[in-house]
Amino acid sequence: xxxxxxxxxxxxxxxxxxxxxxxxxxxxxxxxxxxxxxxxxxxxxxxxxxxxxxxxxxxxxxxxxxxxxxxxxxxxxxxxxxxxxxxxxxxxxxxxxxxxxxxxxxxxxxxxxxxxxxxxxxxxxxxxxxxxxxxxxxxxxxxxxxxxxxxxxxxxxxxxxxxxxxxxxxxxxxxxxxxxxxxxxxxxxxxxxxxxxxxxxxxxxxxxxxxxxxxxxxxxxxxxxxxxxxxxxxxxxxxxxxxxxxxxxxxxxxxxxxxxxxxxxxxxxxxxxxxxxxxxxxxxxxxxxxxxxxxxxxxxxxxxxxxxxxxxxxxxxxxxxxxxxxxxxxxxxxxxxxxxxxxxxxxxxxxxxxxxxxxx
Numbered sequence: 001x002x003x004x005x006x007x008x009x010x011x012x013x014x015x016x017x018x019x020x021x022x023x024x025x026x027x028x029x030x031x032x033x034x035x036x037x038x039x040x041x042x043x044x045x046x047x048x049x050x051x052x053x054x055x056x057x058x059x060x061x062x063x064x065x066x067x068x069x070x071x072x073x074x075x076x077x078x079x080x081x082x083x084x085x086x087x088x089x090x091x092x093x094x095x096x097x098x099x100x101x102x103x104x105x106x107x108x109x110x111x112x113x114x115x116x117x118x119x120x121x122x123x124x125x126x127x128x129x130x131x132x133x134x135x136x137x138x139x140x141x142x143x144x145x146x147x148x149x150x151x152x153x154x155x156x157x158x159x160x161x162x163x164x165x166x167x168x169x170x171x172x173x174x175x176x177x178x179x180x181x182x183x184x185x186x187x188x189x190x191x192x193x194x195x196x197x198x199x200x201x202x203x204x205x206x207x208x209x210x211x212x213x214x215x216x217x218x219x220x221x222x223x224x225x226x227x228x229x230x231x232x233x234x235x236x237x238x239x240x241x242x243x244x245x246x247x248x249x250x251x252x253x254x255x256x257x258x259x260x261x262x263x264x265x266x267x268x269x270x271x272x273x274x275x276x277x278x279x280x281x282x283x284x285x286x287x288x289x290x291x292x293x294x295x296x297x298x299x300x301x302x303x304x305x306x307x308x309x310x311x312x313x314x315x316x317x318x319x320x321x322x323x324x325x326x327x328x329x330x331x332x333x334x335x336x337x338x339x340x341x342x343x344x345x346x347x348x349x350x351x352x353x354x355x356x357x358x359x360x
Contacts, residue, residue, distance in 0.1 A: 025230065025358040026315075028308055030285045032353045034319060036304045036332075041321050044330050044338065048212040057090035057110040057134070058279075059215030059343035067110060068200040068208055069136035072191050074105040075121040078245050078264045080187040083107075084180075085117025087269035087276060088193075091134075093348045094246070095126045096288055096295045101233035101243030101354075106130055113197040114271075118190040119183060120171050124294060125151045126350065129301035132160050133322065133329045135209055137196065138168040139176070141189050144294055151294040160325060165206055169196060211328040216340035219312040222333075226315035226359040227252045229281060234354040236290065242356070250281050250347070252313040257344060279344025281310040282331070284320050288352035300325055301350075307331060308357065311342045315359055 055062040057069075074083055076094070086092065089107035097104045106127060107117060123140035131138040143153035162168040169191075171177040176192045176199075179185065200206050229250040232242035248267075250258040257277035260267040266275040285306040287298040307320040309331070318339060321330040333339040351357065 025228075025360040026224070027356065027358045028283075028317070030351070030353055030355075031306050032285060032287055034285075034304065034306050036319060036321060036336075040336060041304065041323070041330075044321070044323075046323070047209065047328065048214060048338075050210055050212060054212075055090065055111040056210040056212040057108065058345060059213070059341065060111075062111050065111070065113065065197070066201055067210055068113075068197050068206075069134050070109045070113070070193055070196055071127075071131040071134060071136045071138055072107045072109070072117055072193065073121055073123050073127055073140040074107055074117075075119045075187055076102070076104045076246060077187070080119040080183060081264035082268050082270040082273075083118065084190070084270035085114035085193060087272050087274065088112035088114045088117075089345070091346045091348055092267075092276075092278075093130050093350065095124070095130065095350050096233070096235070096352065097124060097126070098293055098295075099235040099239060099290050101235035101239055101246055103233055103243070103246040108134055108136060109193060109197075110134075110136075113194040115192065115194050116178070116180075116190040117193050118180065119187040120177070120189045120191045121186070123153050125153060125156065125296040126288075128153065128156050128160060128162075129297060129325070130350070131162075132326055133211075133301065135211055135326075135328070136167075137200070138162055139171065139191050139193070139196065140168070141171040141177075141186075148291050148294075150289070150296045151291050165203070167200075167206070213329075213331070214338050214340045215343050220314050220316075220342060221312070223309075223314035223316040225313060226310050227313050229258070229310055229357065229359045231283070231349060231351075232356040233351070234356065236354060239354065250278070250310065252310075253277070254313065257342075258310065258347070260347060276345065278347040279311065279342035280346040281349075282346060283308045283349045283351050283355070283357050285351055285353070285355075302327075309333075309339060309341075310359070
């Protein structure tokens with residue numbers, strides 16, 4: 001562990017965290033060739049120990065509802081904001097969508113299940129590995145034609161065992177959805193998350209494993225100061241300007257967490273109008289490829305890559321690791337140890353070499 005930790009520390013000093021100028025933000029230089037020692041990664045348990053009465057995704061007290069993790073695909077275009085039914089989500093994930101740098105979002109539910117959530121949109125290959133990470137159900141509104149294996153959402157739904165038993169739901173069908181009247185089509189599709197949750201409760205044979213992250217009982221004090229984070233998505237080397245609709249900043253408020261701001265204002269829930277605070281903001285790097293306008297990860301988010309963690313106004317560079325296509329997500333600090341997240345909601349960004357992240 002110490003050998004890996006020292007290596008990660010040297011890597012961080014060599015390739016990143018170099019200020020442009022004394023008063024300028026620090027720009028993180030991603031290392032897309034990061035490799036972790038298999039002897040070290042194989043030592044991580046397949047599952048962390050369970051903690052009774054604790055939400056495995058937030059580290060906070062859990063309600064009485066049975067645990068049925070559900071991943072919902074959300075539109076990330078300005079005209080659909082604010083989303084609804086997202087205040088109940090444990091994690092929000094921002095995922096690549098187009099070479100222009102446009103993205104989609106995913107809401108991961110593991111404790112509270114809203115009656116409705118949206119606006120729901122179609123799936124891409126970049127989203128299935130996220131659901132597999134959490135061993136969750138997958139809720140989406142259609143997907144592109146099955147024209148190439150690497151981007152074939154329908155084929156990978158079967159490959160990743162979302163059919164054994166059925167735990168994927170296409171909202172373009174007749175169940176678990178409705179069209180709301182405050183937005184035009186196609187942005188107005190609303191998913192009945194609680195109804196899907198209740199479906200799993202009735203299926204006594206359907207059990208979900210709790211993939212616990214580790215959580216700290218004290219505020220994170222390691223790392224350099226990061227009270228403000230900026231993220232710009234270019235999509236590819238041909239993209240000269242970042243996507244305005246995907247870009248966002250996170251501002252830290254002590255005792256509350258990070259609040260995301262974008263061209264549509266503070267990220268909040270349409271139902272409550274309250275901005276959502278995130279205890280953790282994480283950037284995971286993975287190589288991205290494109291077939292026409294459709295994205296896919298080179299390794300389908302397997303193996304490992306660089307990860308940057310923002311917690312309690314601090315920044316730490318570490319790594320992420322997954323053991324195969326169906327493995328849990330393991331998050332590592334700069335010493336190569338599984339990191340302890342802050343208790344609360346997490347905003348996760350999946351970025352490639354063209355995603356620019358800076359902080360100050």
